[in-house]
Amino acid sequence: MRINQFIQMSLCWLLWCGIGLQQAWAILPISHWTTTTGAKVYFVANPGLPMLDVAVDFPAGSVYDQASKAGVAGLTQGLLRLGVDGLSEDQIAQQFADVGAQLGGRIDDDRAGLSLRMLSEPRLRTVALTLMSRLLRAPDYPELVVAREKARLIDALKESALKPDTQVGKLFSQLVYGSHPYAIQSDAASVARITRADLRAFHQQHFVAERAIVAIMGDVTRAEAERIAEQLTQGLPRATAPALTLPVVERLNRGVTRIVAHPALQSHILIGGPGIARADPDYFALFVGNHILGGGGFVSRITEAVRQQRGLAYSAYSYFAPQRWGGMFVIGMQTRRDQANEALSVTRQVLAEYVAQGPTAAELEAAKQNIVGGFPLRIDSNRKIIEYLSAIGFYQLPLTYLDDFVMRVEQVSAADIRAAFARRVDPAKMVTVVVGADRDETQTESKP
Secondary structure, eight states: OOOOHHHHHHHHHHHHHHHHHTTGGGGSSOOEEEEEEEEETEEEHHHHTSEEEEEEEEEEEEGGGGGGGTTHHHHHHHTTTEEETEHHHHHHHHHHHHHHHHEEEEEOOOOEEEEEEEOOOHHHHHHHHHHHHHHHHOOOHHHHHHHHHHHHHHHHHHHHHHHHHHHHHHHHHHHHHHSGGGGGOOOHHHHTOHHHHHHHHHHHSSSSSGOOEEEEEEEEOOOHHHHHHHHHHTTTTOOSOOOOOOOOOOOOOSEEEEEEOOSEEEEEEEEEEOBBTOOTTTTHHHHHHHHHISSSSSSSSSHHIIIIIIIOOOEEEEEEOOBOOOOOOEEEEEEHHHHGGHHHHHHHHHHHHHHHHHOOHHHHHHHHHHHHHHGGGHHHHHHHHHHHHHHEEEHTTTTTTTHHHHHHHHHHHHHHHHHHHHHOTTSSSSSEEEEEEEOOEEEOSSSO
């Protein structure tokens, strides 16, 4: 039986029997150590499937961009696989294909890196891992490729800038984050200023061994995993300065509503404000509470009020997007232009009532059952598990995070949810952005 099937069946059995995941910890024992280069490694063995997944992440996301050249982080990561040691992008892709390996990557606000899925057979994995280590260590950033990718990105940015969903997201982020670096976003002008030297400098500064997070999941032993981690991090640039420490996202002093004229048939609406950092102690209370508010699909309050009862939108939702220095809380929907005001009014009323009163006992019990019942699906593949390993390492979560997940969900009370939402969500101090109206308009609360 494959270990993925074993994990899912075992967890379902444990949850059905009402046994906490304390006894299930042996299913996913996470090993952790530090390489000689200073990289942090997180490893789960899976000897039942002849596959190996590896990911290497760095604190090198777009939050580290400079506003005048926003887009450097994305291009630095995106071009990692497009040239190294004289090999062209086609030659790199062919070498991975020859050994059945799949190269992937990540770039978001916080982190950037590469991932690799391959067969665990030693000869094949050695070829794939050697090439991956070369890409991480010293990408070429060929001038012609840089120029081509810049032009492609500029065209994409110009096209997307006209779309209402792009406009609403960009303006919402700027208003929520204010002067924080999370608000920095690339545009055609900033990308046009980027040079090959900027990419090389960003790589040298941020893709350093001491800050690498290596996640390994698959059919290798602990000793083999140690050698793989050393191979992937040896030769990486070394840190020449302390790690950058950014400020936390500040709370809003007042609410603001920005309405933007756009010919779209529907109004695109986002409501929200600053959220929480990934390791915040309120995480589980807000996670469970938001499932009831707008994250649980058709059974959530926002969906019930906006879609089911009034037919104002096909989809209405809410979520917290926690990040390293603080994220955002978002409520979103699309509705007919002539229904935008009603949709806003209903949503604001639902939010205010929920923050003031919290969930009912029945809502809380149903949410817990739904979340706990779906937990096995969160770790039913190597790909999902390695994502958790990377997050545990990068955000410095407990090694027992997966072990404790169900227990932490079960421990959340209605009082916990009310208290957490009272601390983190102020309905009177929300950012509201509507793109798709007849004229521009700005409304700001007069008092902080």
